[in-house]
Amino acid sequence: MRTITFAEAIRESMIQMMRENEDIYLIGEDIGIYGGVFGVTNGMLELFGPERIRNTPISEAAITGCAVGSAMTGMRPILELQFSDFMLIALDQIVNQAAKMRYMFGGKGSVPMVIRTPNGSGLGFAAQHSQSLETWLAHIPGLKVVQPSTPYDAKGLLKAAVEDNNPVVFFEHKLLYGTKGEVPEELYTIPLGKADIKREGSDVTIIATSIMVLRALEAAKELEKEGISVEVVDPRTLVPLDEETLIRSAMKTRRVIVVYEAVKRAGFGAEIASMLGESEAFDYLDAPIMRLGGEAVPIPYNHRLEKAAVPQVQDIIRGVRRILNRA
């Protein structure tokens, strides 16, 4: 199979969907001639024109609300929020409007929109361009939250997100854009709410999200040399969460580490750990569930500090040894 990047997979998914469905359009800042700040929409203006590739002023609240209003009335907008940090300016429209509308209106109306947004640290953008805010959104009833980790997943999950009749927030880690993987040329769907076992193992389960899936896989490869068998599970979507797959893996390996880039305190990994603790997996566990998450600091600029702020491969390796009492 051919190999393409994460960014290319997302672009291809959008192009193919837009060819099939006239209701889909893109809206966002610098998504036209510039091609998006990370180049994801490169060339799409030439393909679809300015009506469907809507370059906007820097007005996150209004463009988000505009996507909401158009979604309520028959369109399927894909909104690119340039950095997930900028979502904070648009939260009223996401949280108070899009998420609640159907419920407030007694089951009438729907808001089929996708917010694509670059998340996470690693590129030296410092504190206001590097956060991982997925937990904020996962907390809100009415929203769905997706965090793909591979080009294959990104293409298929984006299709499911666009076809979903609810507001879906689609977090794209900046460090993933250039990563490559096998991706079928044709359009396909990966349903929301289905975790993926990225690597099978028997000694310990690492539940990792987004870029941490890649780091967990690297750690697993290292640990294999020591004879430690690591299972890596990627929930892929936080809401809905595939609890069953996570529970099954925990029951199989009896040891669980949850790894996420967001601040460890009250991050989504805490939710996963609690969910497992309340499940039938609890009786099977041979060790307390461990969380590896970001330090409770704004993401610093200096690259050594930046790296130290979030879990790295070595942190995961150390965590595995610790949970196996081999450290």
Add this chain to the structure above:
Amino acid sequence: MSHFSNILRKDRDRALYLYHQMVLIREFEQKVEQLFMQGKIHGTMHLCVGQEATAVGACSVLRDEDKITTTHRGHGQCIAKGADINRMMAEILGKATGLCKGKGGSMHLADLDKGNLGANGIVAGGLPIATGAALTSKMKKLGYVVVSFFGDGATNQGSFHESLNLAAIWDLPVVFFCENNQYAMSAPVYEMIKVPDIAERASAYGIPGVVVDGSDLLEVMRVTSEAVERARRGEGPTLIEAKTYRFKGHSRSDARKYRTREEEREWMEKRDPIKKYRSWLAGEGLASEQELDQYDADARKDVEAAAEFAENSPEPSLDLLTEDVYA
């Protein structure tokens, strides 16, 4: 003289229907207040007594397929856009037969079938949504226009400015209708806005801004109809500022310390929209005082029936609690 005076002189049914709608709104609001005082309404309410001509005047020049967004003070527009007052009253009483099954209440009244995209608990929350609904009309060439109602307070929100700019640059078919009722909760316009007329703010976005006497039904019809036709022709948005007054307090707990009783009397005596229109009708010989009294009595009867319907309606079942979160 407004061309609507000529039209209505020749169309007595329509002229009287407008009167009917205005008194229906006032009777409705007075009944809501009464039910509230009797402890039958849980929560709060924001009454639009005194602002009937803006709701009726603006909605009366719309087509069925045109859409509106409203505010926390949105009962009037909801009625004027054609809602069933039985189901409205039931919603305000939180009943299962309500427009939103009792899940939205007064602040989230929506009637999508009639083109009412919803009231809003967030000041200026509806403007971006209206802008998006107008984008749908333009992209799908549906020909409808959206009127977004909001108060003077909303014009100090970022969403107001962002939405006007966005709608202006894209020539969207939306009319921004500001009901300047002189107070944003307790904050008087003259303390919170430096320009004498809110309509002036339109010039910052390169669109027309119009001031109208909000107590004059025919004038409201004239300016709204011009703005709506302009929008329908694809010439973009207009900002209308209707100077009006809420005869009641902001909400249930308002002691009205921020304004004088003299000021209230002045508006109620000189600028009561119903009194003004009534005297125009009588002066034009379109209806006798007795006929108009009969309209008042009929409206009261309809509202009593709505209250009875609402009070006799069942509470929503607890099963509804978790329904309608997702589409």
